[in-house]
Amino acid sequence: KQEVTQIPAALSVPEGxxxxxxxxxxxxxxxxxxxxxxxxxxxLTSLLLIQSSQREQTSGRLNASLxxxxxxxxxxxxxxxxxxxxxxxxxxxxTTDSWGKLQFGAGTQVVVTP
Amino acid sequence: xxxxxxxxxxxxTEMGQEVTLRCKPISGHDYLFWYRQTMMRGLELLIYFNxxxxxxxxxxxxxxxxxxxxxxxxxxxxxxxxxxRDSAVYFCASSHGxxxxxxxxxxxSVL
Numbered sequence: 001k002q003e004v005t006q007i008p009a010a011l012s013v014p015e016g017x018x019x020x021x022x023x024x025x026x027x028x029x030x031x032x033x034x035x036x037x038x039x040x041x042x043x044l045t046s047l048l049l050i051q052s053s054q055r056e057q058t059s060g061r062l063n064a065s066l067x068x069x070x071x072x073x074x075x076x077x078x079x080x081x082x083x084x085x086x087x088x089x090x091x092x093x094x095t096t097d098s099w100g101k102l103q104f105g106a107g108t109q110v111v112v113t114p
Numbered sequence: 115x116x117x118x119x120x121x122x123x124x125x126x127t128e129m130g131q132e133v134t135l136r137c138k139p140i141s142g143h144d145y146l147f148w149y150r151q152t153m154m155r156g157l158e159l160l161i162y163f164n165x166x167x168x169x170x171x172x173x174x175x176x177x178x179x180x181x182x183x184x185x186x187x188x189x190x191x192x193x194x195x196x197x198x199r200d201s202a203v204y205f206c207a208s209s210h211g212x213x214x215x216x217x218x219x220x221x222x223s224v225l
Contacts (some may be wrong), residue, residue, distance in 0.1 A: 034214070043118070043216030072149055089157070100147045100207060100214045102171065104157040 002027045004092055006105035009110050014084045014113050019077035021108050028068045032099060034046035035064050038087045038107065046089075048075070049099075080112045118217035120206050126223045132194040135220045137206030138187055143215070147190050148181055149205040151219070157205075165191065196224045 003026045023033070029098060032051050036044040048057045048064040050073065056065040061078040078085055087109045091102035119138040128132055139146050147162040163170040166183045174181070179199070183189040191202055201224050207216045 041218070043207075043218045044214075046214055049212055072139075073143070091157075098145055098162060098164065098170065098209075099212050100145050100209045101159060101162060102157075102214075106156045 002030075002033075002092055002094055002103045004090060004105040006088075006090060006108050008107065008108060010109040010111075012111040012113065015080060015082060017080055019075075019084065019112075021075040021077075021110070022086050022094050022106055023073040023075070025071045025073075025092050025103075027092075027094065028040055028071055030068065030094060031096055032093045033064075033066050033073045033090045034093070034099075034102065036069075036091065038089060041062060042058050042090065055108075066103075080110075081110045082112050082114050085110055085112050116217070118206055118208050118215050120204075120217035120220050122220060123149070123218065124221045124223075126225065127196055128225050129197055130187045131224075132192065132196045133200075133222060133224075135191040135204050135206075135222070137188070137189045137191070137217060139208030139222070140188065140210075140215055143208035143210045144186075145209045146183060146189050147207040147209075149207065149216075150202045151205060152202045159190070193222075196222075198224045200224050 025074045033044040035047045035111045047050045050066040066073045087107040091104045121136045147159040151157045160173045161181045163183045181191045203219045205219045
């Protein structure tokens with residue numbers, strides 16, 4: 001069974017610093033890897049999706065990389081802002097039946113201090 | 115579009131009572147998912163539908179849980195009878211293609 005792990009569980013950085021969030025998975029036979037953001041009391045918002053054939057995806061200040069052979073994905077957030085404070089979750093899809101059938105990590109709670 | 119709409123936002127009930135959670139997916143989306151989030155177990159997929167048909171319910175914890183999707187714009191998740199260990203946030207999500215859109219969730223507390 002696929003296991004997705006996110007370390008650290010919590011992270012605090014001063015505004016302006018770059019954020020590096022780590023995600024590891026045990027089964028490299030994934031079809032894609034997704035990163036989500038969750039704000040308190042809210043649902044999840046999709047940030048980036050990396051197909052298994054891709055090495056990285058970028059959107060604005062966000063960049064996500066994928067290394068299937070080592071079972072790792074990393075989310076980089078450049079020049080962090082207080083508005084980036086949230087919990088970030090990664091999730092792996094093991095099937096092409098539906099890319100919404102996901103195995104989630106526990107998340108990394110990020111606080112960006114002004 | 116208003117996004118995925120879930121109701122109620124909060125539900126407090128007593129053990130043994132029936133609980134029904136509701137979801138309206140985004141119009142045009144052909145997949146609908148029910149997830150549950152707890153501190154201990156994180157986010158877990160309970161069941162998902164494609165074109166109103168249940169495809170995979172292997173995540174449904176017990177027979178006390180049931181889900182239906184009578185049409186493309188409405189789904190329910192029912193727990194009968196409810197137990198304290200069912201307390202969690204229940205999310206509905208819908209998709210068409212790769213992007214997955216989540217509702218704001220229903221916070222369920224079973225006393």
